[in-house]
Amino acid sequence: MTRQRNDNHGTEFESWRREHPDLRSDKGYLATDIDFVWRNYKTGEFMLVEEKRYRSAMTYSQCKTFSVLDEHFMTHPLYKGFHLLQFENTSPDDGKIYWDRKEITVDKLIELLQFKNINKRGMFYSLLDNIK
Secondary structure: OOOOOOOOOOOHHHHHHHHOHHHOHHHOOOOOOOOEEEEOOOOOOEEEEEEEHHHOOOOHHHHHHHHHHHHHHOOOOOEEEEEEEEEOOOOOOOOOEEEOOEEEOHHHHHHHHOOOOOOOOOHHHHHHHHHO
16 A cells, blocks of 8 residues: 655645555555755766655665666766765754764765765665675
8 A cells, every 4th residue: 555644745746646546556656756866067966865854764665766766877977876864853953964874064964065075875885885
């Protein structure tokens, strides 16, 4: 059965899609949104960023979907990876910040969003590194 949202941030189309019997997840259909396609239009650099408040985790289906996109873009020379940005509360202003599950400072977040010292091997690779 299609998982229902646990917040009030969905659109009318999303609600319709979730309730339509021909589009249920038990038929194989899944949907997830990408929070940010972060891009510098002057340099062409880009990355995918999933934002989570209250240090929420990504669902299994999000991980699978985003890993497909990450693998697809990995050969692009200006792609800087898929990254998970988590906030302890709701933003950099009200708690700790985590990038690919590691705590960072506001200054480091700004640096990463400027594509400085960013590891293209993002969130999925840090998960694999933690397993080793």
